[in-house]
Amino acid sequence: MEERTKTDLENLKKQNGSSVVSLLQEVQEKYNYLPEELLREIAKERNIPLMDIYSVATFYKAFSLSPKGKHKVVTCSGTACHVRGSEKVTREISRTLGIESGHTTEDGLYSLENVSCLGACALAPLVVIDGEYHGSMTSAKILEILNGHTAGKKENGCCCHDQGKKENDCRQVSLPRA
Amino acid sequence: MLNLTLNGLEISVEKGTTLLEAAKFYGMEIPTLCSDEALSPYGACRLCLVEIGTGNHSRLVSSCTYPAREGLTVRTHTERVVQARKLLLELYLATCPSSKTIQDMASKLGVTKVRFKQKHEECILCGLCVRMCAEQMQGKAIGFVKRGIKRRITAPFAKKSEDCRLCGGCMYICPACQARCQGPQEKSPICNACLNLSAPCLDYFEEAMCYMDPCVACELGTGRKAKAQS
Numbered sequence: 320m321e322e323r324t325k326t327d328l329e330n331l332k333k334q335n336g337s338s339v340v341s342l343l344q345e346v347q348e349k350y351n352y353l354p355e356e357l358l359r360e361i362a363k364e365r366n367i368p369l370m371d372i373y374s375v376a377t378f379y380k381a382f383s384l385s386p387k388g389k390h391k392v393v394t395c396s397g398t399a400c401h402v403r404g405s406e407k408v409t410r411e412i413s414r415t416l417g418i419e420s421g422h423t424t425e426d427g428l429y430s431l432e433n434v435s436c437l438g439a440c441a442l443a444p445l446v447v448i449d450g451e452y453h454g455s456m457t458s459a460k461i462l463e464i465l466n467g468h469t470a471g472k473k474e475n476g477c478c479c480h481d482q483g484k485k486e487n488d489c490r491q492v493s494l495p496r497a
Numbered sequence: 498m499l500n501l502t503l504n505g506l507e508i509s510v511e512k513g514t515t516l517l518e519a520a521k522f523y524g525m526e527i528p529t530l531c532s533d534e535a536l537s538p539y540g541a542c543r544l545c546l547v548e549i550g551t552g553n554h555s556r557l558v559s560s561c562t563y564p565a566r567e568g569l570t571v572r573t574h575t576e577r578v579v580q581a582r583k584l585l586l587e588l589y590l591a592t593c594p595s596s597k598t599i600q601d602m603a604s605k606l607g608v609t610k611v612r613f614k615q616k617h618e619e620c621i622l623c624g625l626c627v628r629m630c631a632e633q634m635q636g637k638a639i640g641f642v643k644r645g646i647k648r649r650i651t652a653p654f655a656k657k658s659e660d661c662r663l664c665g666g667c668m669y670i671c672p673a674c675q676a677r678c679q680g681p682q683e684k685s686p687i688c689n690a691c692l693n694l695s696a697p698c699l700d701y702f703e704e705a706m707c708y709m710d711p712c713v714a715c716e717l718g719t720g721r722k723a724k725a726q727s
Contacts, residue, residue: 355654368637368660373653377642384654 339367339375343382351387388423388430390468392416393447397436404457405444409433411458412446415465501569516560516571517545525573528582528602530589530672531623532561536632541623542589544602546581548572557581583608592618594686598672604691611686619673620650626667636660639667696720 342361346353353376362369376382394400394409413419416429423430437445442454446461453464498509503523510519515538520527530542540562547560551570557578560571572578586603591613593599599621622641627650630636638661639652652658668674677688696714698707701721714720718727 358653369653370637370640370658370660374640374642378644 339372340379343372343376347382351389352383352385355384386423386427388428390429390449391447392429392431393437394420394431394433395435395437395443395445395447396433397440397443399440399443400436400445403443407458408444408446408456408461411461412465415462499565499567501565501567501571503571504573510565512565514565516547516549516558516563516565516569519565520547520560520571520573527560527573528606529561530598530602530621531625533625533628533670536625536628538562539624539628542585542621544582544585546578546585548575548578579606582606587611588613589621590686592616593621593673595619595676596621596673597675597677600677600688601691603687604689607692609687609689609692615686621673622648622650623672624650625670625672626650629666629670634662634664634666636662636664636666638662698722701725 342365343353346357346361350357358372358376359369361367362372376384392412394405394412396405396409409420412431416424416431418424418429418431420431420433437447437452439445439452439454442452444456446453446456446464448464448468453461499512499514500507500509501519502508503520504525506523508519508523510522514522517527517529517532517538527545527547529545531539532542532545538561540559543559545560546557547563548555549558549563549569549571550556555572555577560573583606586599586606586608587610589596589599590603590608590611594611594615594617624641627640630639636658638658639650641648642651643649652661678690679688696719697709697712698714698721701707701724703725707715707722709715710722712720712722715723718724
């Protein structure tokens with residue numbers, strides 16, 4: 320792999336005692352997913368069987384082997400959220416972003432995920448966007464938030480600026496209702 | 498040495514011996530699907546269940562992973578154990594009816610019906626191949642991925658592993674690979690052909706020695722020799 324792997328591996332080699340899980344967590348945080356080549360390199364460098372790494376990577380839901388979106392939208396379908404209509408909210412997000420739960424938009428900006436409980440049942444139905452909790456959601460409210468989210472990115476310039484890309488490189492998710 | 502009671506027999510075994518090993522050593526057969534002498538115990542198939550303790554305090558444990566303890570009372574073929582094993586085999590037959598090993602075991606334990614929804618899996622997740630690869634072949638080319646109902650055995654990224662040397666150890670040890678006698682896609686989920694053995698002999702001659710002797714039919718009392726003698 321290219322240079323990014325090498326520098327990463329240098330860093331990873333420094334923390335010797337860390338387990339596979341914390342290693343993978345770091346990779347996941349950095350790239351938003353676990354690149355296959357990187358896992359292979361890690362296995363070789365750290366002398367851990369690739370199979371062990373792969374087992375751990377597929378066991379935990381926190382790890383993904385395919386690229387995740389830049390912004391994570393998490394909907395809750397726990398009991399409390401379900402009875403208060405999380406299904407409708409999820410459907411609305413799904414329709415707005417044009418993706419099913421567990422998928423990522425084509426431009427790689429949003430990924431939608433459904434979890435069983437977020438542990439904040441008093442706020443049901445709950446949607447978490449990039450770690451920000453939005454409670455008592457309705458279809459109308461979530462649309463507003465999603466619109467605001469994409470619009471906010473436009474105002475502050477492109478959301479991909481920190482990655483050194485040009486503004487035009489970043490395509491916004493087109494929303495049906497502004 | 499540890500002293501314990503195995504099926505009413507006072508036995509003594511070395512420290513660190515598992516109950517399965519102890520029973521095997523004293524000639525008591527316990528069926529297993531996931532254990533092998535050369536591999537570490539795993540406790541996946543649960544067929545080696547035995548009852549430990551007495552009275553209301555008895556419980557079922559997997560004998561392959563349970564180390565012998567001083568003064569332990571072990572019973573390998575109680576009603577409870579046999580029922581549990583039969584139920585497990587029914588579940589195995591419902592999962593993987595194409596395996597000869599499982600079919601043979603079912604016939605041996607007298608399982609004649611399957612009350613569960615029929616599936617046709619090729620793997621029972623016993624983990625023998627994974628342990629074979631890691632422990633005997635030092636390969637670690639295959640392993641478990643995902644979890645729960647999605648758990649399965651595969652190589653990393655579902656591609657041929659660089660660690661695989663094509664030794665075939667995984668297939669050698671697999672209890673689900675060998676197709677059952679009438680072929681893998683028989684309609685009935687259960688074979689039981691071994692239970693319906695008819696005697697191969699046509700006649701019994703007092704003077705002539707039977708070329709089949711000893712024969713299963715005579716052992717079971719259905720052969721001509723057994724009938725003539727009774």
